[in-house]
Amino acid sequence: MKKFMNEAGSLAADSLDGFVGAHDDLVAFGQDRKHVRRRVLSPGKVAIIAGGGAGHEPMHVGFIGKGMLDAACTGHVFTSPTPDQILGAIRETDNGAGVLLIVKNYDGDLMNFEMAAEMAVSDGGHRIETLIVNDDIAVERTARGTGRRGVAGTLVVEKIVGAAAEAGLDLFSLKAVGESAIAATRTMGVALKGATVPQTTRETFVLGETEMEVGVGIHGEPGRSRQDIADAATIASLICRQILDDLEPAQGQRILLFVNGLGATPPSELYLMFGLARRFFEAHGLVVCRKLVGTYATSLDMAGMSITVTLLDDASLGLWDAPVHSAALHW
């Protein structure tokens, strides 16, 4: 394992320290450095808080700022933040309009965010609602278990909900906006190399020289299948086809197409995949009217990428286009 780090145990905290130092015009540490929040909160609006394990940077701290998140709580690598951390963020950002928590669909995150919400309601009288993002179509929808994971599509939900909150929507309306965005969003990823977890110094999975993992999760969860590596056009078709089959969009439907790097895949390859995915969806009658390409939701140093599609209507298009000023997204 080769990483730029001091000790395995301090990688997450050291990285967060660097992040806050690099963007101290936008963000600040909350109390005891347990969360990161906007330097200046907007009065009167619902607070939007997200969080999860470290190792997915810039998600979520990179999305803190006007038009997106108010705060984010980061745990250790691939480990949920504690209820205590989340409660602190709620207390520091709720100005009376309530708090919307955006949670990726993992057992640990669900449990800790739910516990924090209960404490905030019972002890502090906060009004709390929760959105659970589950955009990863690699996992089948089943009656048992947690179901589909939350992955890169979480960015889209945070952007749309954040814009709606900035526009002054109330807590319940925001929850409805978020649920629509979640219902309209699907993601699938593929890895060429597993992530190396600093504490164990081992890869989450080891692929052979000619293998790829299709449908991989952002913690190195196994995907749908391990296959021989193919050319980029074949990989793009494989993933885009799954998304299309799951979303079943109408002809002429407008979409946001988002190609996300998982950590160790360079921009040149992400752009190449974007071009192929765009052609695929256009050939299938969709209108790619918004685009995003970059490394936004990572799995440490995993080599790979994911493709996210969100169906857009006039409302969500307007919210996507609304100004955002965070470290990782800015327009």
Place this chain on the structure above:
Amino acid sequence: MKKFMNEAGSLAADSLDGFVGAHDDLVAFGQDRKHVRRRVLSPGKVAIIAGGGAGHEPMHVGFIGKGMLDAACTGHVFTSPTPDQILGAIRETDNGAGVLLIVKNYDGDLMNFEMAAEMAVSDGGHRIETLIVNDDIAVERTARGTGRRGVAGTLVVEKIVGAAAEAGLDLFSLKAVGESAIAATRTMGVALKGATVPQTTRETFVLGETEMEVGVGIHGEPGRSRQDIADAATIASLICRQILDDLEPAQGQRILLFVNGLGATPPSELYLMFGLARRFFEAHGLVVCRKLVGTYATSLDMAGMSITVTLLDDASLGLWDAPVHSAALHW
């Protein structure tokens, strides 16, 4: 070798196609797809053109836009664009105010940009000036050979010169602004894993499991030394010390600190290195008043990062802060 690509020979072109498709609100292909330029040129200003081999994305195409470049010419992977390509970009962007070429200091680039400039002057009557960026302190200044290479600091030069051009400076004034920015800028990089060149399917250099290459170039040129890998704080001190010794800044000097990913190093590690570099320079009496962290000047899928410092004065600070709207830099 594992990459998202179709054929080795088409990686650069396929990637560029994806880039232009993803950012078609900002950029368009020039004639015969030989260069990329702003979708809408600003009348009356000096045209700023950069270029070089592919494999360094988002440099330079990601810097095309208002406040930065007017056009960029990309060659094959790690190969200079041809004089023909550069001449085409000059013809399509010069509106009478002249053209400033920004060239990284490599033999192939120097030769082809010089040839294009000569053709543009003699055949087309264009007024051309050239800036040669040589920020890489890993190479000693010597009387023989090409000397110091142009690496990530090229971004800083392009941003400062681009802002000055947008403000209406004439060609000769812009060249002076650029030369000041070059004189104020130093970079040094370190690699944990070499880049894999698609055509050869081999790494540019192969490091052992516990080795790092200090002072690496962006084409996998050998660095100053191959050393045992160290913790991040040691690596940061090692590089920052070299930069400090080379720049010899005054106490209280304001600097821009830029930590750049070389392709396969994730944001979490880049932010960690930024935090350490910032502390180093602050402990040595400098004022880190502007910051940039991200993957901007890559070497394909090389794992590693570089640290760039630019000494700032009121003029360059104002130019750095001026609005920019490109695919990779936007404020």
